[in-house]
Amino acid sequence: MKRIIYTEWLKVKNYRVFWVILVIAAIMIPAGSYVPAEIYTRQLKDAAKMLGQAPFSFPVVWQTVANISSYVTTLFGLLMVILVTNEYTFRTNRQNIIDGWDRKEFVYAKLFWVVALSLMAFLLSALTACTYGFVYGDKPFSTENFIYLIYYWLQVVLTLCIALLLSVWVKRAGFAIVLFLGYTMMLEQTLVFMLKRSVGRIGGLLPLQTADELLPFPVVGKMISSADRYDDSIYLFGLLLYIAVVIYLVFRKILRSDL
Amino acid sequence: MPVLSLQNVSKRYGALQALSGVTFDVPRGAIFGVLGPNGSGKTTLLGIVTDVLKADSGTYTLFDRTATAAERRQIGTLLETPNFYHYLSGYKNLRISAAVKQRSEADIARVLEICGLTARQHSAFKTYSLGMKQRLALAAVLLGDPEVLILDEPTNGLDPAGIAEVRDLIRRLADTGKTIILASHLLDEVEKVCTHVAILKTGQLLLSGAVNEVISRNDYLELSAADNGALKAAMLQYPGCTSAEINGATVIAIFSATPDAAAVNAYLAEKGIWLQQLLLRKKSLEKTFLEITNVL
Numbered sequence: 001m002k003r004i005i006y007t008e009w010l011k012v013k014n015y016r017v018f019w020v021i022l023v024i025a026a027i028m029i030p031a032g033s034y035v036p037a038e039i040y041t042r043q044l045k046d047a048a049k050m051l052g053q054a055p056f057s058f059p060v061v062w063q064t065v066a067n068i069s070s071y072v073t074t075l076f077g078l079l080m081v082i083l084v085t086n087e088y089t090f091r092t093n094r095q096n097i098i099d100g101w102d103r104k105e106f107v108y109a110k111l112f113w114v115v116a117l118s119l120m121a122f123l124l125s126a127l128t129a130c131t132y133g134f135v136y137g138d139k140p141f142s143t144e145n146f147i148y149l150i151y152y153w154l155q156v157v158l159t160l161c162i163a164l165l166l167s168v169w170v171k172r173a174g175f176a177i178v179l180f181l182g183y184t185m186m187l188e189q190t191l192v193f194m195l196k197r198s199v200g201r202i203g204g205l206l207p208l209q210t211a212d213e214l215l216p217f218p219v220v221g222k223m224i225s226s227a228d229r230y231d232d233s234i235y236l237f238g239l240l241l242y243i244a245v246v247i248y249l250v251f252r253k254i255l256r257s258d259l
Numbered sequence: 260m261p262v263l264s265l266q267n268v269s270k271r272y273g274a275l276q277a278l279s280g281v282t283f284d285v286p287r288g289a290i291f292g293v294l295g296p297n298g299s300g301k302t303t304l305l306g307i308v309t310d311v312l313k314a315d316s317g318t319y320t321l322f323d324r325t326a327t328a329a330e331r332r333q334i335g336t337l338l339e340t341p342n343f344y345h346y347l348s349g350y351k352n353l354r355i356s357a358a359v360k361q362r363s364e365a366d367i368a369r370v371l372e373i374c375g376l377t378a379r380q381h382s383a384f385k386t387y388s389l390g391m392k393q394r395l396a397l398a399a400v401l402l403g404d405p406e407v408l409i410l411d412e413p414t415n416g417l418d419p420a421g422i423a424e425v426r427d428l429i430r431r432l433a434d435t436g437k438t439i440i441l442a443s444h445l446l447d448e449v450e451k452v453c454t455h456v457a458i459l460k461t462g463q464l465l466l467s468g469a470v471n472e473v474i475s476r477n478d479y480l481e482l483s484a485a486d487n488g489a490l491k492a493a494m495l496q497y498p499g500c501t502s503a504e505i506n507g508a509t510v511i512a513i514f515s516a517t518p519d520a521a522a523v524n525a526y527l528a529e530k531g532i533w534l535q536q537l538l539l540r541k542k543s544l545e546k547t548f549l550e551i552t553n554v555l
Contacts, residue, residue, distance in 0.1 A: 007358040015346055086344075095342035098309045099359040099399075100332030259311040 004101075004109045017082065025075035029121065030128040033068045041136040057137030059144035060218050065129035066152035067217045069121065073156050074184050076117045077163040081176045083113055084167035094259045107254050110164055111247070118156040125149055148215060154239050155211030159184065161246040162207065168253050184208060201229050207246075210238040260323045262287050262407050262438045263308060268317035270303055276462050277303045280317065283457050283467040285440055290433045292449040292470075293442040294548060295459035301442040302339055304459070305411050309336050332360050335405040337413055341396030345385040349376055349395050352384055353402065362403030370398040373428070389416035397425065408432065411442045426451060446548050460552045480512045480523060483536040493530050497523065509536065 012018045037056045055064040087093040096106055126149055133141065163180050170176045188208050195203030204213045213235045261284035270278040278300045285291045293301050306312035308319060309331060321330035343352040353367045371377045374394040379387070387395065393416045400408055410429070414422040429452050433439055443449050449456070457467035466473045484490040487505050494503040494512045503512045512518070520539050527534060 003358065003361070007355060010351065010355045010358060011344060011347075014351060015344075017346075090344055091340065091342040092344060094311045094338070095356075096359055097311055097328075098331065098336045098338055099356055100328050100361065101359055102328040103310070105328070256313065258306075258313055 021079045028072040029124045033065050037136045055218050057139040058133045059142040061129045061133040062145040063148040063218050066148040067215045069125040073159045077159045080160045080163035081167050085173035088171040114160040121156045122153040151214040207242045210235045265319045268314050278462045281464045289455045290439045290453045292453035292456040299459040300462040334407045335400035336409040337396045337400045338411045341392040343384045348381045350380040356399040370401040374398040407438045409440045478517045481509050481538040483509045484532050
């Protein structure tokens with residue numbers, strides 16, 4: 001695995017597009033929570049108190065930052081699409097196999113990026129939540145609610161896996177980006193809305209929605225009736241199942257088809 | 260022990276049967292030409308051997324073992340086009356090749372020198388000419404000095420000087436005892452270097468084996484005299500002459516075995532036919548190939 005990671009490092013080390021998108025995505029995590037933190041802490045302080053929620057105080061800050069960061073995940077997904085479809089554009093996916101990688105190793109190489117990018121997003125969010133909790137909060141440090149950051153990490157993992165699957169299926173960068181953005185930003189939300197309206201809470205079990213259900217914004221989450229949703233464990237199970245199925249489909253595609 | 264052994268390998272793309280039950284062995288140390296017109300299945304065959312394509316049926320072994328990534332790492336392969344990361348330099352691309360092949364990066368300078376790319380090694384791949392890209396692909400093939408090379412149309416995109424260089428390189432590599440599998444539709448290229456051949460046509464293996472055993476390329480004589488009609492009639496009576504045809508100002512006489520030009524000259528002189536021209540020629544592989552692929 002060390003050799004695979006080293007090879008992937010050589011591929012991106014001098015790839016400017018990769019670093020630019022990565023830096024933007026990384027900045028977006030603390031930046032995304034900055035404005036809400038300022039508004040809630042300075043302008044809506046009384047309103048937040050009335051609702052019994054101070055979103056940027058411990059322990060709620062973990063959930064708040066996890067929720068806001070989840071909107072930036074698409075950028076990491078785009079990075080994933082670019083990394084994978086580049087291999088098809090340059091036909092280096094074939095060359096890696098010809099030169100002596102097992103097909104499985106090609107999948108491991110791309111799963112390495114799923115792990116690396118998701119851990120980076122997770123750590124940055126954890127750091128952001130911790131910092132904002134001290135700067136904008138008025139309660140002592142607490143790790144209660146830290147589970148929301150774990151949910152966020154799983155949301156990033158699933159999003160990156162979906163980006164990987166779309167990329168190995170459609171192979172072409174432009175098409176894969178359009179499909180990925182279309183699905184994550186609009187299509188699934190529309191399906192969730194339609195399903196929830198027609199058949200009820202089962203609409204919350206679509207892939208990315210399982211993570212969204214686990215990551216409500218603190219104040220809003222309190223307002224949702226428990227009758228409208230399943231227990232968190234159901235969504236968590238669904239989320240883990242989707243990750244496993246998507247990874248299985250990626251292996252199946254790469255191991256069985258012509259490259 | 261064969262370096263590569265194929266048993267009944269078949270592959271279909273939709274309605275197109277790209278390969279039909281192909282079976283042959285590539286012996287160690289051979290320069291093995293895989294010949295065939297465009298679309299005959301050469302690249303499909305090599306794609307299967309290098310695991311970028313999946314055979315529908317049949318099996319193959321590398322170094323007498325079930326082919327895995329470890330076996331492929333012992334082979335330097337150039338399949339179709341040079342595939343590199345466009346945004347990286349030639350040198351950095353070779354670092355990736357070395358990492359995948361598990362070869363030392365210390366060998367990069369040597370292969371760049373052999374392929375004449377030392378001066379441009381730090382330029383981005385996307386700035387290379389077609390010939391330079393092809394030479395970088397050859398440099399990647401040579402990384403780690405593998406014992407077996409698979410070269411699919413290695414002179415693609417090269418100018419005449421580049422073609423001559425690659426041909427010379429292949430000969431030099433062959434002299435060191437390496438096994439080279441060379442797919443090409445340029446028969447002139449193959450004729451000059453190959454010891455063994457496999458000929459494919461529309462996915463079918465027409466024949467395979469040592470060049471001299473499987474391809475009958477009998478020598479022939481090109482003659483002319485004052486009366487070519489009499490010359491033709493006399494040659495048809497000569498023992499071992501299977502045909503004699505007037506072709507423009509000359510008579511082409513074909514034999515069942517290599518003819519003795521001096522004996523033919525003496526024979527014709529006895530018959531009072533004085534030659535103005537007598538040339539011993541070898542049938543080109545191209546002519547033989549066309550005969551085989553048209554007849555079989």
